[in-house]
Amino acid sequence: MEYNHKDIESRIHKFWNDGDIYKVEIDSSRPKFYVLDMFPYPSGAGLHVGHPLGYIASDIFSRYKRLQGFNVLHPMGFDAYGLPAEQYAIQTGQHPEVTTRHNIERYCSQLNNIGFCYDWSRSIRTCDPGFYKWTQWAFLKMFNSWYDRSADRAKPIGELIARFEEKGSEGINAACSKELAFSAGEWRAMSDKEKSDTLMNYRLAYLGNSMVNWCPKLGTVLANDEVSEGVSVRGGYPVEQKEMWQWCLRVSAYAERLLRGLDNIEWSDSLKETQRNWIGRSEGAEMRFKIDGRDDLELEIFTTRADTVFGVTFMVLAPESKYVDLVTTPEQRAAVDEYLASIRHRTERERMIDKRVTGVFSGSYAINPLSGKKVPVWISDYVLAGYGTGAIMAVPAHDSRDYAFARHFDLPVIPLIEGADVSEQCFEAKEGRMINSEGPTLNLNGLTVKEAIAAAKKHVEESGIGRVKVNYRLRDAIFSRQRYWGEPIPICYVDGIPTAYDKLPLELPEIDKYLPTETGEPPLGRAKNWTTPEGFPLELNTMPGFAGSSAYYLRYMDPHNADALVSKEANEYWRSVDLYVGGSEHATGHLIYSRFWNKFLYDYGVIVDDEPFRKLINQGMIQGRSNFVYRIKDTNTFVSAPLKDNYDTTPIHVDINIVKNDILDTDAFRAWRPEFADAEFITEEGKGYVCGYAVEKMSKSMFNVVNPDDMIERYGADTLRLYEMFLGPIEQSKPWDTNGIDGVFRFVKKLWSLFWKGDTLLVDDSEPTRENLKSLHKLIKKVTADIEAFSFNTSVAAFMICVNELASQKCRSRAVLEELLVVLAPFAPHVAEELWHNALGKEGTICDARWPEFSEDYLKEDSVTMAVSFNGKARFNITVPAGTANDDVQAAALADPAAAKWLDGKTVRKVIVVPGKIVNIVVG
């Protein structure tokens, strides 16, 4: 029998399917293991060879765990809502559901070709009403919740209402948009609308009026993680800041828990660091500064450097700050208005790029609460409205931005740290001793910066001029999108009051066109009868992309449950994801939202683990490797890469399918496109045309896309799987290069020929030799350790070595080959399964075999070879029987003839023997 991957793979796929080999059920007699891939958005382009990298790794791990006796949950589904299908619908009128279904079918077939062990019966799609019912359900649960900071958990909004009824806002420590204070009487006197507005201030899913990222080109708002450098991540369209009423999730309430949770999960340091940055915790103090001559008005500011308060020489307000109007004096009104107008037309992007110092004096003065000094209040856009209180105390001596502002407007600079020279630049280091820091109630002089920060914070709190405060950069997530292809938000408006609509699922209605209405309402405004049965209008916005992906891992545990997101039983068995594999581009999006969503459900006891993903592996991106030809300008003559610098050339992308090892198939090139039909080539004497190459994103336009289907057609799925792993460490990004795949293909064929020579079966029941067992157990040891460490590239190398050794040993032993196949099965499941049946005559599937234990006995050496060095230089080897005592090793080394040369005329000072490793002889 020849190795014929096509026959084998189609037969094995049928065998797996017919036998429901990968169906998983709760089985309390076995330990569980949950391996999850980040589910894909099914794009129209299909999978390229880079996409399955992480899937292959997780599949290997799943199969390995199963062989070890774990009950492994390894599902796959589709993140089906998204912009591309909707953009396509706008252009063609094709319903996004149709596009999405087609794309999913294509994805499924491509994934199945690779031979993953998914339990497809548990598959989910975020656009199925049976799935998004639970997305909507969670949203309503958030709508009906507030965050009690004292208990540090979410609680039903009903409890908050009951407390308002009883005592008003007194004693409530809640996460909220703004601090409110009212009595029980005031609460009771409120109208329904006023009560609704008040509660919005506390709900975890709330309608808020805030500055949002508005993308006019996409016609929707975007979350912070969907915007990068002032343009949309999808499409790269400009994004503006705009104040709009939007549904938001109070993610900020969970900032501290999201931060702390990172300490208990196995994620890479860089990813944790990215999340820590994104959450952006800073400890400081909020302080109030009185405005001179205005008893009714205080500025509240946030600072992390309370110790520098004696160096405040001015105050600055963000242009959007609510204080601006209040502090502007009549004399300054015109100047302030002019300034506000001048910055209003500047976009966020322009403000980021152009860091000109601008600002205007408000006319008012604030009084430093510690020194009593009067300082001017300015307005400038270098202060952000969205962070802290939108107002700062400026300490130019020790903050570079304040320093630049002070120099530009010629404001005083007071150094506060001994020896700091602030004549040319500010002094930002947090070291040294304080000077100039004495006021009527507090003296910081002589303290170190660290001591001063602590002392100042303590004083601020005790004297009542402010309080210690922790601020986070993490913003609440904007949760509405003015788009069609997303989950409807289950809210209706009863007399204008947003009210939960709890007949779920609230299904996405049909509309005639996937565009905003003529009156500028979102596409759902086109839906007929988009009201509750009672006639109340339903919300027109839909949910963002991250909604459906925030709890999908829970649904796989119990995907067909109509009564709950996940049953108690299923959740208590599967708990949370033990291994999650996916790209690091989700660090500040999906991976934050999921953790938030999970913690919220945890607060209500819906689930039992407070972190969704115990261990996370970020697979690297596989880039394309593009090839270029070099056309001499204004000709149809192409010059080989080594010679191109002698000519004035233009590089042109060339289809990598007509290039092999960077050598161009010139005939194929002429046939590729009509304009190249009469192309001429200049090459080095006697050599082919050499193409240049570059590592770029894999994309059609660069002609560098490699389709896994083509690879499987030519080499088989096992070779593709092995090769993707062989490419390098899983976390690293690397270019795809089809050239190397032949080596792996050769290995698979070599493996096959261990079992078959033509139609002759080579396997027999002979006793394994010691050599056979040593080769095998070396492999088992290596691969077991590698899989645990997620180091698959070195495993593939180990397979190659083992198969080479067994081949040269002419190993025929069934016992050895059987274990070899089991170890190989996670990597190359088709060929392993095939040989398991047809060469070894085994019943059932290799997936149910037992992972072999390795035995150190077989790995022991009879003798040990050690390197001997003199003063760490120049070496020779000595070989001694295993287990030789150190003194005997020394003696053997010193008696070796090669040692004589080095010892001649010198004395031995020291001999170092490390058992089994090396000997160094120090001579002098």
Place this chain on the structure above:
RNA sequence: GCGCAUGUGGCGUAAUUGGUAGCCGCGUUAGACUUAGGAUCUAAUGUCUCAGGACGUGGGGGUUCGAGUCCCUUCAUGCGCACCA
């Protein structure tokens, strides 16, 4: 600017975690075979070399009998955050 990674042959990478740097594969070179292939096999392949060796893990310094690995410093690349007070 702050933070996190990563620097090893022509290329992808490996190194039992401080013990003979370059495993495995690609590519290249030479040879064998031939049903002339995108096939298979064998051998060589870090650099220099006066053929004894010398030099080699981005650069410089240090610890050590011994450093790719640990420490200091510096350079380069990638990623994240960034007028966050």
